[in-house]
Amino acid sequence: MGKTFKKPEALSDAHTHYCPGCTHGVIHRLVAETIDELGIRGRTVGIAPVGCAVLAYNYFNCDFQEAAHGRAPAMATGIKRVRPDLMVFTYQGDGDLASIGMGEIIHAANRGEKFTTIFVNNAIYGMTGGQMAPTTMPDQRTSTSPFGRKVEEVGMPIKMAELLAALQTPAYISRQTVIKPKYITKAKKAIKQAFTYQLENKCFSLVEVVSTCPTNWGMTPVQAVEWTEKTLLAYYQPGDYKVPA
Amino acid sequence: MAYQHNIEKDRCKGCGLCITVCPKNVLEISPDVNAKGYYPAYQARPEDCIHCTMCCIMCPDVAVTITETEEPIA
Amino acid sequence: MAKVLMKGNEAIGEAAIRAGCLNYFAYPITPQSEVAEYLVRRLPEVGGVFLQGESEVAVGYMIFGAAGAGVRVFTTSSSPGISLMSEAISYIAAAQCPAVFVNIMRGGPGLGGILPSQADYLQATKGIGHGDCRLLVMAPASVQEAVEMVMKAFPLAEKYRNPVMILGDGLIGQMMEPVEFPDQLKTEPSNKDAWATNGMDHRKSKTRNLVKSLFLDPVQLNDNNLALKAKYDRMRAEEVMSESYNTDGDYKGLIVSYGTMSRVCRTAIDMLKTEGIDVGMIRPQTVFPFPEKAVAEAAMKPSCMHVLSIEMSMGQMIEDVERSVKGRIPVSWYGKCGGDIPTPEEVIDVVRERIA
Numbered sequence: 088m089g090k091t092f093k094k095p096e097a098l099s100d101a102h103t104h105y106c107p108g109c110t111h112g113v114i115h116r117l118v119a120e121t122i123d124e125l126g127i128r129g130r131t132v133g134i135a136p137v138g139c140a141v142l143a144y145n146y147f148n149c150d151f152q153e154a155a156h157g158r159a160p161a162m163a164t165g166i167k168r169v170r171p172d173l174m175v176f177t178y179q180g181d182g183d184l185a186s187i188g189m190g191e192i193i194h195a196a197n198r199g200e201k202f203t204t205i206f207v208n209n210a211i212y213g214m215t216g217g218q219m220a221p222t223t224m225p226d227q228r229t230s231t232s233p234f235g236r237k238v239e240e241v242g243m244p245i246k247m248a249e250l251l252a253a254l255q256t257p258a259y260i261s262r263q264t265v266i267k268p269k270y271i272t273k274a275k276k277a278i279k280q281a282f283t284y285q286l287e288n289k290c291f292s293l294v295e296v297v298s299t300c301p302t303n304w305g306m307t308p309v310q311a312v313e314w315t316e317k318t319l320l321a322y323y324q325p326g327d328y329k330v331p332a
Numbered sequence: 333m334a335y336q337h338n339i340e341k342d343r344c345k346g347c348g349l350c351i352t353v354c355p356k357n358v359l360e361i362s363p364d365v366n367a368k369g370y371y372p373a374y375q376a377r378p379e380d381c382i383h384c385t386m387c388c389i390m391c392p393d394v395a396v397t398i399t400e401t402e403e404p405i406a
Numbered sequence: 407m408a409k410v411l412m413k414g415n416e417a418i419g420e421a422a423i424r425a426g427c428l429n430y431f432a433y434p435i436t437p438q439s440e441v442a443e444y445l446v447r448r449l450p451e452v453g454g455v456f457l458q459g460e461s462e463v464a465v466g467y468m469i470f471g472a473a474g475a476g477v478r479v480f481t482t483s484s485s486p487g488i489s490l491m492s493e494a495i496s497y498i499a500a501a502q503c504p505a506v507f508v509n510i511m512r513g514g515p516g517l518g519g520i521l522p523s524q525a526d527y528l529q530a531t532k533g534i535g536h537g538d539c540r541l542l543v544m545a546p547a548s549v550q551e552a553v554e555m556v557m558k559a560f561p562l563a564e565k566y567r568n569p570v571m572i573l574g575d576g577l578i579g580q581m582m583e584p585v586e587f588p589d590q591l592k593t594e595p596s597n598k599d600a601w602a603t604n605g606m607d608h609r610k611s612k613t614r615n616l617v618k619s620l621f622l623d624p625v626q627l628n629d630n631n632l633a634l635k636a637k638y639d640r641m642r643a644e645e646v647m648s649e650s651y652n653t654d655g656d657y658k659g660l661i662v663s664y665g666t667m668s669r670v671c672r673t674a675i676d677m678l679k680t681e682g683i684d685v686g687m688i689r690p691q692t693v694f695p696f697p698e699k700a701v702a703e704a705a706m707k708p709s710c711m712h713v714l715s716i717e718m719s720m721g722q723m724i725e726d727v728e729r730s731v732k733g734r735i736p737v738s739w740y741g742k743c744g745g746d747i748p749t750p751e752e753v754i755d756v757v758r759e760r761i762a
Contacts, residue, residue, distance in 0.1 A: 089383025112392030165471025
């Protein structure tokens with residue numbers, strides 16, 4: 088009875104700079120476990136965004152490039168096109184992907200670029216100090232929506248999984264979360280599925296992972312998990328939104 | 333088979349998420365501050381631990397591991 | 407290799423292939439879209455990669471990604487497009503990756519026009535992107551020279567692990583001239599495995615590579631900048647290229663001009679010579695590094711009374727000319743920028759007036 092558990096090889100020994108309870112760390116581990124399990128570390132190239140996860144390259148033991156804000160999908164396109172044998176993934180936050188990088192992710196997905204994107208949606212800009220993001224919830228307070236996001240002024244939060252699923256090019260688009268073990272197990276399955284589609288050279292794959300930001304939400308890690316479950320997941324509903332034929 | 337549960341005291345940031353997911357209520361926040369100034373989690377009731385890895389799965393910092401130990405528990 | 411009559415844009419595309427660069431990412435923009443239209447057919451013939459990106463911004467980063475993975479890669483665009491790629495060029499220089507950018511200049515600023523211009527001189531040589539980054543910039547005056555410079559650009563980009571720019575203009579891109587493709591230039595064995603993200607598996611070191619430009623620690627960032635500066639200083643020492651015309655004897659006026667404009671000036675100089683008026687010319691072939699010494703020496707000739715920076719812009723290279731002449735004799739500008747290329751007669755009138 089009982090199981091063992093250890094750090095995946097693809098994850099470095101570095102202590103992460105992420106805030107206590109920030110679930111970036113869980114997502115990093117799931118990606119690293121996937122890289123180990125598929126045996127691809129020696130030919131994987133990760134692309135870090137600009138945001139809290141810019142330092143992701145310190146936490147993975149594989150080749151890494153660091154993109155300009157929002158441009159990771161274009162860099163991944165460049166790598167994958169010239170070296171289709173490499174396994175390429177981008178790791179991006181919501182400010183990076185859904186705001187400045189919206190053009191890049193939509194066109195990469197629409198071209199069917201055969202790389203994998205891990206899209207971490209925590210409804211806020213983390214690194215720059217908690218500003219409003221395209222994914223910030225209605226009435227959610229941030230440093231640039233101090234009285235709560237006013238939908239009549241700045242519109243509704245963007246549902247990236249649904250948006251990308253509307254494209255006609257085959258792709259694997261899934262939304263998951265990692266706020267509790269039961270969700271983490273499903274998220275791991277989706278991330279592994281995404282990388283497997285890339286391994287099989289099948290289609291573009293993206294997993295949107297709803298994640299917490301205790302510091303900038305002004306909550307304890309445990310409160311952040313509850314708020315995510317009650318509010319975020321009601322709006323950003325987990326599930327597979329597009330699966331290739 | 334015997335298992336050894338381990339929390340890397342100085343890697344833990346005391347976020348408390350492991351405590352909320354432990355089915356056997358084994359874990360608590362330690363009163364002793366660690367090297368980084370956090371109050372890490374620790375096994376308050378290690379005998380109740382069933383080595384289910386829920387805490388390992390939940391931990392954002394991979395601070396919790398479970399290893400197998402050779403000598404079976406007597 | 408036989409001479410071939412080729413349009414500049416197409417010759418530039420072919421030159422890249424002849425230089426062993428089989429990867430091209432680009433976005434359409436007049437007056438250089440023919441490069442893409444040529445390469446979309448030609449690259450598959452040589453097992454190359456062609457992709458039209460969704461914007462020049464994205465293309466700049468496709469170039470960065472591919473360059474970071476250790477392959478030869480290039481793009482071509484025109485003035486507004488190059489402005490959109492400027493951030494990527496800064497990143498590529500900071501992360502020390504080789505890449506080639508061709509700017510077939512058109513009139514600016516703003517949407518400007520689609521006719522030839524030289525109004526991106528300062529952008530290319532002084533301010534291509536944020537931070538202390540520079541581009542090695544070569545300026546061709548003919549389709550043949552454009553071909554040769556494109557083929558030289560790849561080894562140079564790898565020698566310096568820095569982006570290199572070919573600064574042409576709409577005329578060079580659009581006109582047809584006879585072209586002969588030289589053999590591919592020998593390149594030093596590249597140490598790509600030391601820095602490129604080309605997959606740990608096949609690298610002896612088995613240590614991972616990281617292509618990045620973030621240095622939060624001020625000392626590390628300063629060190630990175632010192633490393634870049636050392637390269638730019640080396641470019642200044644080793645890569646300056648310029649051509650002199652009619653500077654052996656005495657001359658009252660000295661023209662400094664590059665690219666298409668220098669060809670008009672050459673005709674003007676020949677015509678003035680028939681009237682017994684001698685004018686010399688220095689033609690920068692690299693505009694970074696700028697041929698300061700050549701210009702300074704040519705301006706030092708006792709007979710020389712005036713230096714003229716003639717360029718298809720409102721006066722940009724003149725700043726480098728003044729810097730080279732150091733006030734010894736007067737320096738002035740002449741040029742037009744709407745896309746009308748000054749005629750030899752116009753140049754002659756200006757020269758006569760300035761050296762009178």
